[in-house]
Amino acid sequence: MPKAVVLGAAGGIGQPLALLLKTNALVTELGLYDIVNTPGVAADLSHIATPAKVEGYLPPDDGLAKTLKGADVVVIPAGVPRKPGVRACSSCRQINAGIVRDLATGIAKTAPKAFVLVISNPVNSTVPIVAEVFKKHGTYDPKRLFGVTTLDVVRASTFVAEVLGDFGKAPDVVVPVVGGHSGVTIVPLLSQSSHPLPSDYTGDKLQALTTRVQFGGDEVVKAKDGAGSATLSMAYAGAEFAFKVLRALRGEKGIVAPTYVNLDADKSGGDALKKEIGQDLDYFSANVEIGPEGVAKIHPLGEITEYEQGLIKAAVPELAKNIETGVAFIQSSKL
Numbered sequence: 001m002p003k004a005v006v007l008g009a010a011g012g013i014g015q016p017l018a019l020l021l022k023t024n025a026l027v028t029e030l031g032l033y034d035i036v037n038t039p040g041v042a043a044d045l046s047h048i049a050t051p052a053k054v055e056g057y058l059p060p061d062d063g064l065a066k067t068l069k070g071a072d073v074v075v076i077p078a079g080v081p082r083k084p085g086v087r088a089c090s091s092c093r094q095i096n097a098g099i100v101r102d103l104a105t106g107i108a109k110t111a112p113k114a115f116v117l118v119i120s121n122p123v124n125s126t127v128p129i130v131a132e133v134f135k136k137h138g139t140y141d142p143k144r145l146f147g148v149t150t151l152d153v154v155r156a157s158t159f160v161a162e163v164l165g166d167f168g169k170a171p172d173v174v175v176p177v178v179g180g181h182s183g184v185t186i187v188p189l190l191s192q193s194s195h196p197l198p199s200d201y202t203g204d205k206l207q208a209l210t211t212r213v214q215f216g217g218d219e220v221v222k223a224k225d226g227a228g229s230a231t232l233s234m235a236y237a238g239a240e241f242a243f244k245v246l247r248a249l250r251g252e253k254g255i256v257a258p259t260y261v262n263l264d265a266d267k268s269g270g271d272a273l274k275k276e277i278g279q280d281l282d283y284f285s286a287n288v289e290i291g292p293e294g295v296a297k298i299h300p301l302g303e304i305t306e307y308e309q310g311l312i313k314a315a316v317p318e319l320a321k322n323i324e325t326g327v328a329f330i331q332s333s334k335l
């Protein structure tokens, strides 16, 4: 009987994500929290004839605690999106860091056992932020904390299907995307695509496709022209990942998805991965098997090409910096 919660539920991602969660019969309760509009969003969704009972709260009268009470899965898309022409928005970063820190504090107090799925950017730093808050509250379980990188995976499937000239294949194309969730830290392992690329996809063509996956967010930010970043595709991706987590929670076996996790969540898998990437990073996105207790196994990268090894090499120092930024933010925060 899982209760799912969305924090930031009135936003561009939050609303369609809440809609998709409401349509999933696995969800029996849906809690919605935002600093604006959640009672309206909840009332609207509550008329849909699916099992989930919906409630929406605002900050007054302990709204966050009321929303989180009894939560099994908490998804966090709260925060400020990027504007056009901005690759890494430093003011958004600061604002989002504070928002995520405060929401994580609420989760540590009210739903310390919940699975937490972080969408708020920059994911490479916001996941360590949540972990550090949980550590301060003595509630940290690395197996239960996930950075949502599914949009990169969804984009890779779509773009590969486009290259193959067959959009009908898009739902079946599986491309592992590893590393992190921003620019060069996003590493699509196109050599492992379930549907091989045409043989002329080497050199510039391969590089252009890789760059398109890495900077897919820019296409949307530019097209929206000031109205924000990806929301609908992100809601789809967030729901896809949340549904996998819900299925794992009810005991379904063999649920594997790329997600950004603490490599200590599965010590032996994590250590093997660190050897593959040649660096003692704390967080990395890899194919992860999810079970009823959370992270069950971190899978190795497996066989990758020299080109992909170069991409990993470029991702690692950037990831290390992003992780350090997140950790330092909490170390300098008064909690």
Ligand SMILES: NC(=O)c1ccc[n+]([C@@H]2O[C@H](COP(=O)([O-])OP(=O)(O)OC[C@H]3O[C@@H](n4cnc5c(N)ncnc54)[C@H](O)[C@@H]3O)[C@@H](O)[C@H]2O)c1
Pocket: 007, 008, 009, 010, 011, 012, 013, 014, 033, 034, 035, 036, 077, 078, 079, 080, 081, 082, 096, 099, 102, 103, 118, 119, 120, 121, 122, 123, 148, 149, 150, 151, 152, 181, 228, 229, 230, 231, 234
């Ligand atoms: N992980 C990914 O792949 C991915 C993809 C797209 C966007 N994002 C990120 O998701 C975040 C949200 O994007 P969006 O387009 O939905 O933005 P948005 O501005 O449309 O919505 C954000 C919502 O968060 C709410 N909010 C702000 N402070 C809050 C707080 N303290 N508590 C609860 N809610 C709060 C706002 O009121 C708003 O409703 C951004 O950080 C964006 O960069 C991540």
Ligand SMILES: O=C(O)C[C@H](O)C(=O)O
Pocket: 081, 082, 121, 151, 216, 217, 218, 220, 221, 229, 230
């Ligand atoms: O690019 C962004 O700012 C939003 C998001 O991370 C995306 O990948 O679309």
